Amino acid sequence: MAKASAAGPLKNQGKFKYTLHMMRVNAGCYGMMAPFLILFTIFTIVPVIMSLPMGFTNFNMVQLPKFIGLSNFTTLFLNDDVFMIAVKNTLVMAIFTGPIGYVLSFFLAWLINEMHPVLKTIFTFVFYAPSMTPSVYVIWQLLFSGDTYGYFNAILMDLGILNAPIQWLTDTGYIFVVVLIVQMWISMGAGFLALRAGFQNIDKSMYEAGAIEGIKNRWQELFSITIPSMGPQLLFAAVLQISAAFTVGVVGQSLVGLPSTDYVAHTIMNHATDYGTIRYEMGYSCAICFVLFAAMLLVNKFINWLLAKYLD
Amino acid sequence: MGLSEKEKKKQEKALAKLRKRQSKINIEKLHVKKNKKRANGSTAGTVTIFIFLILLGIFMIFPLYYAILQSFKPIHELFVFPPKLYVLEPTLVNYESMFKIASSLWVPLSRYIFNSVFVTVVITISNMFVCCCAAFVLAKYRFPGSGAINKIIVTALLFTSNALWIMQFLVMATLGMIDTYWALILPSVAMPMNLFLMRQSISTIHDSMIEAARVDGAGIFRICWGIVIPNSKPAMMTLLIFAFQAAWAVQGGVLVYSEELKTLPTIMQQISASGIARQGVTFATAVLLMIPPLVVFMIAQGNVMETMANSGIKD
Incomplete structure (x- = not known):
């Protein structure tokens, strides 16, 4: 200065x-x-x-790391079937918690923005509360419990939809959906807060000018005034969402176990954890982490480029 | 005199009119017009939106509500089929037995509480201190390397501890920090997100204030803590919330294996591992664990919104 x-x-x-x-x-x-x-x-x-x-090494935490060249990476991409499952699962979950979660929290913030201040506060609290709860998985574990004491089983059986309880957390047909729901539930978080604040930032006179210029409905207002003037907030929220989307799996791990039955909810993070802390193949685990970091950076660059193109 | 008085009255009247009109423009016109426009757009649309919000709100809040509810149910209500969404005879028995169970653990409950409170306090304070110092310098000074550091911080927002902990485990093992308080505390201290939010907020403070303090002979540390930080209370409250949340959720995981060093979330795991028979107790613990962050958030919500408003990434 x-x-x-x-x-x-x-x-x-x-x-x-x-x-x-x-x-x-x-x-x-x-x-x-x-x-x-x-x-x-x-x-x-x-x-x-x-x-x-x-x-690039083979490292088991006991002996010194041994250089083995590209072998970890070739194994990872060519021979590791579980990794491919993990990539597929991560991508599907990332699409839900990333783009869909992002658009959803944007719309939530937008809808809430037009409300009475008291309602605003209440809704903000309601949508942000889940991301503050450290005991997430315990609650969901009991909601999706496999016996008739699990809330969903009990309700569905009471309504006559089910005859026998469903093993939500171990039946391969349901694990993925359950983990996805919980992941969506916790992923609103900070991105939602940033976006909500972004709406408050917008100069009110812009809307006035827009009304004079002949903007008719709120969709038009949204696309021609609101989004263009929220660029920086959109970027910030996008960064938070990407980071959340690519590291999915931590909650699933405590919910359905590691590894989950038949790897149906196995994500890249789970794979890295598996090799890092259970099998002690640190070199391999590091290779997985590196691929994950690289993917996150690439997607971030892409989003930057996309938003910059749209906003300018 | 009479004339001037008349004139004064006239002026006042005109002024009042003007004020009224202005306030109308400011408050009513904008909102009423918008509301009107909205109503014109479609009442059905507004209703749909509201229903959608309520449904989503129920989805978000239901698990929390259910947890709180279950924690107050006596045993004969806990296992009613189908489960009820209300409680007839609320009781604190689950909370009592939580303390009973906890006191029969190998490591006394007080130790877990101490660990949690200790770790949370140390992380929160050091996190805020470290982030504020760095944020102030990055926001207000240009020096060799500042540009690069700024860029790195923005990129680092991507790498949450979720993705990092396996590599952190290696680093900490190398440094001999495994199974010490350091392993719980240090990784959560330097939080890029808090630094970033603080930097954005400080950069809105006028340079003239800092300049004045500098001319008066204040050192960089004094300027930061005497002038700038007291003027960014909302941002400080936001940092407090995020730091507190992160700290409160800290679990030993693989970093700490001595039972004496573990924090409260571990207890919950242990109790919930005993299964369905202790459902009420598990929920009681879950509720106790989620109260502190929620309370902190409720107190400081207004401040958070103000800080997040500055959080945009500009290149």
Whole structure:
């Protein structure tokens, strides 16, 4: 900021010296950044970056990592049938929690935005409460319990739809749907909050101008005023949603077990957990994580590109 | 005099008129017009939307409601077929037996509570402190590397601890942190999302205030904590909520295997593992666990909305 201007005359003395000087002038900044940067590097950057080199090794936590070239990756894509199931499951779940969850939370935020403040508060609370609950899976476990004490079984049997209880959490026909429902339930979260706040940000006079210009219904208003003026919020929510969509599986794991029956709800995250903490094949697990990170980055780039194209 | 008084009255009248009109424009015209337009659009549409919202709301809130309900049911109501959506004789017996069960555990309940509270407090405070310091610098200063760090933070929003923990496990094993409080606390301290939200909020504060403080001789730390942070209360409350939520949900997982170091969510797992017979108790624990974050959120909701309003990503 202001301090930068003091370094004006030094600018001519070469870029390197200038940079050094600026670093010295702003030493305080580095001091303030240090605690965050150190922890961030150790617990976020190193894990992400290390996943690539570790992916080239065979590492069991006991012996030293052994370099085995691309073998992990070739096995992963060519010989690991379970991984293919995991990719398919992750994609299906990601489509539901990603795009569909995103559009849904956008519409929710939009609908709520036009309401009375009290209703607004209530609905915000209702839609955000699930993502704050740390005890999610216990509740769902008992709702979907396989005996007649499980809520859904009891209700369906009482209505005469079922004759015998369904094993929701172990029957291969139902596991996936159950996990999907729970995943949808918790994935509204922060993206919804960001979008709701984004609606409050929009300059009200824009709508007035729009009405004068002859905008007739709320759909027209939505597409020609609201969405274009929410770009940054849309991006932020998209980032949160992508990250949630690609790491699905953590809840499913506690709900239907790891691995789930016949791997029907097995996701990439589950696969990595399986190899990382059960089989102790860390190298392989790292390769899986790396593929996941790379996929997330690519999708993020794509969304950036897509939104930028639409918004400008 | 008479004339000027008349004039004054006239002026006042005109002013009042103007004010009235303005307020009409501000409050009524906008909203009434919009409402009218909406009604014109279709009443059926509004009704459909409302029904849709209510149905979705029920889907979202039902599991929580059911959990709370079950936790207050006495045993003979818990196992009624079909399950009822109300309770006739609410009782605290489940909560009592929760404490009874917990006190017969190998590690006393107080230890789990201590662990949870300790971890939550340490994470929340250090998270807020660390994120505020870094956010202030990133929002208000340009120095070699600041651009790159900003970019990295935005990218890092993608990598939640969900995706990272296997690699974190390796890192922590290397550093010898497995099975210590460090393993519970440190990974949750540097939270890119909190840094990002704080940065966006601080960048809306005027530079002149910081400049004034700098001229008065305040150091960078003093400016941050004496001037900037006290002026970003909403953002601080938001950080508090997110940090608290993350901290409260921290479980040992594979990072901690000593029973003495585990947190409250682990207890719930243990109790729920004993199955259907302890359904009421399980729900009592679940309810107890979900209360703190909900309460914190309710208190600070207005502030959250204000902060999230600045959260957009601009390139």
